[in-house]
Amino acid sequence: MPDNHHHHHNEGCGHESHDHDHDSGDLGPNDNLFPHIDRPHVVALNAVGPGASVIKPWHARMNEQVYLESDADEQLIIRVPFTGSVKLRSLLLKAGPGDQTPQKIALFANEPSLDFDDVSDKSPAQEFEVAVGREVGEYAVRATKFTNVTSVTLFIPSNQGADTTRVYYIGFLGQWTQRKSNPVITVYEAQANIADHDKVQGTEGAFSTPHT
Template sequence: MAASDVCINDHISDVECLNESADFPVRNIFHNSEAPLKSDADHQLLIKIQFRQPVKISGLRFFGVEEESCPTDVKLFVNKPSLGFSEAEDTPTTQDLSLDPAQCNLMEKKDVMCPVKFVKFQSVNALILFVQENNGADITQLKKLEVFGTAAENSDITAWKPCKS
């Protein structure tokens, strides 16, 4: 099965974001909204994505609004849905991303994906993105976020039959 954007293929059961602006919530970046996601009190965001079933993630694609407000340092965590800002600062990450402006796909025609260490993202029930830094703006903005991967295969134990020798 080819990797697709698992966020738009009805794989998300819940999404929340800490420090999001009430007028520009996280749901905007998954529903082709003209309105972006914006941080509220400062530039940090903690985006929590819960999937309906385990997924294998191969990469992420960020779409920024302007260069100064694009994320630059993003920490990724797998299966830690109760993570808060203080834990995100201190907990070992699954992977750290350092984004350059090209990886923020500021022009709609850009198609730059950030690959992840595939072996560490094999059975993901929850993906947490901690946007720690941006390019110097007071707030962080994202127009769209795509998470690429496939549904993890589940074993159906009811179909199991013992081997006959």
């Protein structure tokens, strides 16, 4: 464990000059993916209120006025799509209080339509035990499982004993790249190719006579 921390400090060295540029001090880690979350399309299942309510900017991470609570039982699914491709470094979570804290969280990559029916058939990319506390916990992910992620789904199977589960804040740290050729454009390319072939066959005759 300690090795990891040394690692972070080394990575962090370059950030210092960056922090001086903005005096606000609460912009947080500059690899926070908040601006790249497709907030209008965040979905929470078995939840009271919209899923996007817990996707907050860094400065609002400790705010306890706005939260998401599970509805019929303690389980929650929160689907978070990104506006591009993400290399995820860690999940940030503030939940609770007390028994309403999730016991664990299962994290899925690129399962944008996961629901309670099929969540038990799929194995998560990673699972985390959640510690009870008021602060924001940072959970480092296995880089190899989260290198090319367009959506992340959190599944909370159980909590510490309460009837419902409460989540205040969800955030992500990592690198974002603009979506290049997937997923939509690939489909068009396939169709365009077919059209091109037709054109070639149809026009071959026309070009065989020299136009000089």
